[in-house]
Amino acid sequence: MGQRLALVRPTLRHLAWGAVLSTLAFVNGYPLVYADSGAYVRASITLEQLDDRPLGYSLFLRAITWQETLWTVPFVQGALVSWLVLLVLRSSMAEPRDLLRKHDLLMVLLAVGTSLSWYTVQIMADFLTPVLFLASYLIFSETPLRTPALVFLHIIVLLSLISHNSHIFILLASWCAWLLIVFVQPKERRQWRSWRIYSPPLLALIAPIFIAALYMKDGKPPALSRAGNVFLAGRLCEDGVMERFLRKNCGDRPYRLCPYVDDLPSDAGSMLWSDKGILAREGLSLSQGDSVLAPLMQDILRDHQAMKGYARSALIATLVQLFQYDAGVGLHSYGPGTSPFFHIGNHFKREFSRYRMSRQQREDFKDLDWANRLVGFVLLVSLVYLYFRRDQWLHHRSLSMLFKAIIAWAVANAAVTSSLAVVDPRLQSRVLWLIPMFAFIVLIEDAPWARNENGPQLRPSGGRREP
Secondary structure (H helix, E strand, O other): OHHHHHHHHHHHHHHHHHHHHOHHHHHHOOOEOOOOHHHHHHHHHHOOOEOOEOOHHHHHHHHHHOOOOOOHHHHHHHHHHHHHHHHHHHHHOOOOOOHHHHHHHHHHHHHHHOOHHHHHOEOOHHHHHHHHHHHHHHHHOOOOOOHHHHHHHHHHHHHHHOOOHHHHHHHHHHHHHHHHHHHHOHHHHHHHHOHHHOHHHHHHHHHHHHHHHHHHHOOOOOOOOOOHHHHHHHHHHHHHHHHHHHHHHOOOOOOOOHHHOOOOOOOHHHHHHOOOOHHHHHOOOHHHHHHHHHHHHHHHHOOHHHHHHHHHHHHHHHHHHHOOOOOOOOOOOOOOOOHHHHHHHHHOHHHHHHHHHOOHHHOOOOOOHHHHHHHHHHHHHHHHHHHHOHHHHOOEHHHHHHHHHHHHHHHHHHHHHHHHOOOOHHHHHHHHOHHHHHHHHHHHHHOHHHOEOOEOOOOOEOOOOOO
């Protein structure tokens, strides 16, 4: 009985925080949706992997909705984040004193002042991007963990990797940065001997095999994505890279985009969904468009001049993406004719009326300047606070490692998403709450009530203590 209570109490605690993080869903009257939410819902029912997105998040939805209700999604997503934040907080503390009270305070600050709750209440795989970071960090930072927790963290990492293709590249890029940090700091080189530092990137290399196998299950050729060429072609339309290449080479090779060289789409989103995109102009599906554009993309990737232009464009886009923080993006109504409306109405009929009557469908969330200003203000204050308190946390081993890992992840997220897709505040805001989280941890640890008789808890630490 005692062992059961030991398992039930933490679960109930995190579910309670999941409910707190679901407040926006209660205010809205239904979980929030985005344009892609309908595709995830559809795949959770059919279990067919779509051409432009892996099946992982839809498998997650299938497991927690029981094909009956989407209300469980924000609860479980919030509870998962709560558990991971607790582990990160515990790994960052010099002493595990008042751990639960500090966790409560940290969750309140995150729920009220950051973009976190805007993503945990959405039916979108975006919430998994920071979750992937937290789980990966807990693994390769050698945080003391019991075997069941460590196994579960690896499952979370794999699920996140097969939920969005960008996650694979983000993890590998940030892991390379992490290795560089370890290499230049002699005291950290002992981590090279630990298998845990290699398991997240190993899962990132295994994830494409899972994704390819899921396509083969549906009778399709194995691939990492069946729309990658369409996305990248749209991305190269930005800053004139595609136009310059076509004008230079269309005389020698009749690429399918040559007739449209004077009226190319502006970005990847327009390439896929606008009237200027090749899908609309040629009447192609995503996979057909991917095959049609494959020869063009192969030639562009071999063209040094085009790649120089793309590299310059990607660098600028990365810098722009780094400063995108708006939380409420794309949360307008999705009525008749949209994917969320159709698939929620088709597969969750008993709660469809609740969806149609939600505040989002009445355009109450179309203008969220107040939320964006709050998120931006908290982010700015967090950075200012961390700058003035840098002498404290920079010499604290656990905290300095966490901060460097967060920055590496934020930069990798900006670089991958802006280089392979589009510059979009939604894609960066989903991870930027990690910076206020770190600032709140420093603040909580440095608060007067967190000090013991011998001095402040926040102090230089020569090694990690067992929680």
